[in-house]
Amino acid sequence: MSALKEPRRLEFHVVYRCVNRCVFCSEREHMAEFAAHPARDEEWRAILERKREQGFDHVTFTGGEPTLYPRIWEMLAHAKSLGYRTFMISNGTLLSLESFSRKILPLIDELCLSMHGFDGPTHDACTGRAGSFARLSAAFDNADRQDRLPFVFVNCVLTRVNVRWIEAILEAALRRKSVRHFLLSNLAPEGEGGRLYAKLSVKTEEFIGRLPAMSERARSRGVDLRVFGVPLCALGAWRELSNDLYYSPRVTVARAWLSDGRAGWFEEEALSPRRERVHVEACERCLDRDRCGGVFRRYVARYGAGNLSPRLSEIEAPR
Numbered sequence: 001m002s003a004l005k006e007p008r009r010l011e012f013h014v015v016y017r018c019v020n021r022c023v024f025c026s027e028r029e030h031m032a033e034f035a036a037h038p039a040r041d042e043e044w045r046a047i048l049e050r051k052r053e054q055g056f057d058h059v060t061f062t063g064g065e066p067t068l069y070p071r072i073w074e075m076l077a078h079a080k081s082l083g084y085r086t087f088m089i090s091n092g093t094l095l096s097l098e099s100f101s102r103k104i105l106p107l108i109d110e111l112c113l114s115m116h117g118f119d120g121p122t123h124d125a126c127t128g129r130a131g132s133f134a135r136l137s138a139a140f141d142n143a144d145r146q147d148r149l150p151f152v153f154v155n156c157v158l159t160r161v162n163v164r165w166i167e168a169i170l171e172a173a174l175r176r177k178s179v180r181h182f183l184l185s186n187l188a189p190e191g192e193g194g195r196l197y198a199k200l201s202v203k204t205e206e207f208i209g210r211l212p213a214m215s216e217r218a219r220s221r222g223v224d225l226r227v228f229g230v231p232l233c234a235l236g237a238w239r240e241l242s243n244d245l246y247y248s249p250r251v252t253v254a255r256a257w258l259s260d261g262r263a264g265w266f267e268e269e270a271l272s273p274r275r276e277r278v279h280v281e282a283c284e285r286c287l288d289r290d291r292c293g294g295v296f297r298r299y300v301a302r303y304g305a306g307n308l309s310p311r312l313s314e315i316e317a318p319r
Helices: 028-034 041-053 072-082 098-107 120-127 132-144 163-174 208-220 232-241 297-303
Strands: 009-013 058-062 085-090 110-114 151-158 179-186 224-228 250-257 263-270
Touching: 009 041, 028 250, 041 072, 041 250, 058 072, 072 085, 072 098, 098 132, 110 132, 120 132, 151 163, 163 179, 163 208, 208 224, 208 232, 224 232
Parallel strands: 009 058, 009 250, 058 085, 085 110, 110 151, 151 179, 179 224
Antiparallel strands: 250 263
């Protein structure tokens, strides 16, 4: 089971700044607290080298918006020189600049672009910044014209703002030749997503039935569709779409205050996709319990767990 594997993936929060103000942002408070404390040159070099010596071979650069780190090109180049596979999570703002993209995209093996709408009004309503969809579109253009295409993930956070448009968002992503993976992320109750959970969250019944056709459409274009934050049993016959089944254990390195008042670093292991999620009583005898992250605690509090149908052994299954 993947949850028992020793982590080989590093998630590194290198900067706490962002030009967008996403309505669901999980890092709003951290960015306000550590905006003046990006990773110093000697810090990120030491962290990357130490973790590589420990056997880590995959690094995700995130933030905030990692492209706002002033030495991001050097950081990527150093990671590549150490033998890491590099993954960057970005809103695409600086990647919309052709000169910037030409410099750093060759150093990125996997690029996750956050796409929450199929047009300006929808996407910009999610990001809280006018023009963000136009800049994201330009970033896609720059990725698509690379001689060596990066492996592009699209991450779409599902909220009340965009739930009616998820098919259109997928279609927009499928028009991009660099896109190979589409992740539909159920709203996580963290940060602004937690504060506004009652306003932004969506019941799974509103989108589960639409996933089979979306998955078939994605497959026809050579793209994998996955779903984050939904229990396996809620997906029914389409449980293989759950991102839980493909989860890779990781270690997150992020800013924290040290006991002497200085801004330092903390490391946190995530061996399974259980963050903010729980197994309810219905999960206890489920055959998938060890593979499934469960349901968001806040989701249960708001909507209940009546849509869960655990996979039971033949002896226990009703006849």
